[in-house]
Amino acid sequence: MKKLILIMMLMWIGLxxxxxxxxxxxxxxxxxxxxxxxxxxxxxxxxxEKIVQALFQAEEVQLxxxxxxxxxxxxxxxxxxxxxxxxDENRDLYDVKTNxxxxxxxxxxxxxxxxxxxxxxxxxxxxxxxxxxNQIIPRYTSFFITDIETGLKFEAQRRAGSxxxxxxxxxxxxxxxMKEIYDGKWSxxxxxxxxxxxxxxxxxxxxxxxxxxxxxANSFPGHFCIHFKDSTTHRSKSLDLSHQVMVHKxxxxxxxxxxxxxxxxxxxxxxxxxxxxxxxxxxxxxxDQTGDGVxxxxxxxSIRLAKQKNTPTVDGxxxxxxxxxxxxxxxxxxxxxxxxTFRVKRESPTSEWKLESLPLNLIQ
Numbered sequence: 001m002k003k004l005i006l007i008m009m010l011m012w013i014g015l016x017x018x019x020x021x022x023x024x025x026x027x028x029x030x031x032x033x034x035x036x037x038x039x040x041x042x043x044x045x046x047x048x049e050k051i052v053q054a055l056f057q058a059e060e061v062q063l064x065x066x067x068x069x070x071x072x073x074x075x076x077x078x079x080x081x082x083x084x085x086x087x088d089e090n091r092d093l094y095d096v097k098t099n100x101x102x103x104x105x106x107x108x109x110x111x112x113x114x115x116x117x118x119x120x121x122x123x124x125x126x127x128x129x130x131x132x133x134n135q136i137i138p139r140y141t142s143f144f145i146t147d148i149e150t151g152l153k154f155e156a157q158r159r160a161g162s163x164x165x166x167x168x169x170x171x172x173x174x175x176x177x178m179k180e181i182y183d184g185k186w187s188x189x190x191x192x193x194x195x196x197x198x199x200x201x202x203x204x205x206x207x208x209x210x211x212x213x214x215x216x217a218n219s220f221p222g223h224f225c226i227h228f229k230d231s232t233t234h235r236s237k238s239l240d241l242s243h244q245v246m247v248h249k250x251x252x253x254x255x256x257x258x259x260x261x262x263x264x265x266x267x268x269x270x271x272x273x274x275x276x277x278x279x280x281x282x283x284x285x286x287x288d289q290t291g292d293g294v295x296x297x298x299x300x301x302s303i304r305l306a307k308q309k310n311t312p313t314v315d316g317x318x319x320x321x322x323x324x325x326x327x328x329x330x331x332x333x334x335x336x337x338x339x340x341t342f343r344v345k346r347e348s349p350t351s352e353w354k355l356e357s358l359p360l361n362l363i364q
Contacts, residue, residue: 028052030112031073032119034192034249035280040151042123044115051111055085058093058102066287067094069255069280071123072116087112089255124148124252125194125203130164130231133195133202142170143197145206145226147181148250154178159215159223164231164243166212172219182208189276190242192250193226204228205246241265242272245281258284259352263320263344264312266353270342271326274303286355293358300362303328306337313341320344320353328362338362 028046046052055076067086074085074093084096091109093102128136137143142157154177160166169175181191187208195202210222227243229251248257261269266285273282274296282293306325314321322342329335340359346352 026052026056026076026078028055028077029075030115030119031075032071032116032123032252033073034071034124034148034252034254037280038149040146040148042119044119046115048111051108054104054108058085058104060095060098060100061103062101064094064099064101065289067096067099068092069284071120071252074112087116120252125201125250127203127229127247127251127253128200130228133165133228133231136200136202137165137195137197141197143195145178145204146194146196148192148194150181152177152181157216158226161225161234163234163237164228165226166223167206167226168214168216168223169218169220170216172217175218175220178208178220186210190246192246194250195226202228203247203251205243205250207243241268242276245269245272255284261353263353264322266344266355267322267324267342270355270358271303271305273297274300285353286358292360296358296360296362299330301329301331302335303362314343317349318346330362 028051030044030046031041032043033041055074056078068088068090070086070088072087074087076083076085085102086094086096088094091113093104094100095102137158139158139160142155144153144155146153154174155170156167156174156178157170158165158167169178179186182189190205190207193204193206195204205227207225210220210224212222214220214222227240227247229244229247230239231243232238233240245254245257248254258269269281269285272278273285277297279293279297282288282297286293288294304327306327310322310324312320312322320343322344323339324342325337325339327335328338338359338361340361342359343356344353345356346354
């Protein structure tokens with residue numbers, strides 16, 4: 001699994017798997033991405049020989065069970081090896097392949113922090129509450145949308161919406177680009193996006209399913225929805241967790257957002273991850289050492305609750321259990337009923353909640 005991630009990372013940044021540094025000298029690139037599978041990225045090649053040497057000579061200090069999630073990657077290249085490091089929100093360094101925590105001196109950490117702060121400011125959007133966005137982008141305002149995974153960009157116009165924005169692609173060309181983002185098929189799946197309007201770059205989330213009415217000559221049969229921080233659905237007037245997750249992802253704040261979620265929301269996020277086919281999202285809430293999460297994503301097409309209100313059987317400070325009945329559809333099979341008691345745990349009252357196990361009976 002780690003080897004696959006390493007090879008894919010090299011493909012995403014446009015490098016061949018076998019490479020070498022010109023002149024026999026090590027090269028270091030700092031990379032900011034919204035997820036491990038994102039094609040869209042911001043890259044800075046480091047010129048400082050002091051930083052380059054420090055990173056290549058970083059001392060292994062601890063073997064960890066799991067490398068933390070981060071948007072900050074460091075690519076090390078020399079004549080014979082390629083290494084990928086993670087620089088997390090606590091300013092710790094990890095080797096992705098070996099799971100080793102690394103040590104460099106404080107001055108190097110300070111430099112890396114400054115560089116990554118600048119890169120993240122350039123790469124991600126600002127989280128603005130819906131009440132503010134509603135004033136900045138009133139109805140009939142046109143703006144550009146960037147999909148933060150692919151980097152594809154198109155123009156759209158807000159047409160309506162009181163609790164979130166109801167939007168249409170501006171032209172047929174824009175509709176074509178939007179459909180390309182969704183691999184040629186309209187979908188309810190949420191995607192993290194950036195809204196570019198005047199001097200604003202705003203973190204947001206969209207789905208890709210035309211519905212309702214539309215007024216523009218754009219070959220788009222209806223409108224689609226864009227959510228922002230704290231925006232709600234029009235019908236229920238409630239927050240949509242899947243949209244809020246993507247809003248925070250677009251703002252580069254997915255990890256801290258998930259860390260503060262309640263245990264019931266962690267269970268809900270499991271359903272979101274499967275429906276979104278999002279391995280990164282799943283590994284945020286479950287430590288997948290055996291590849292069970294990958295198997296689920298490969299086989300499950302959709303999953304939904306049989307009823308919305310369920311009572312936990314255990315609701316303690318460190319353990320939470322929630323029995324759920326749901327409907328699951330495997331790929332190329334009919335939808336069937338299933339049942340599972342989700343168990344969510346955390347190490348202390350201040351640490352984050354995680355799933356203890358996955359319902360593997362879904363694919364048996």
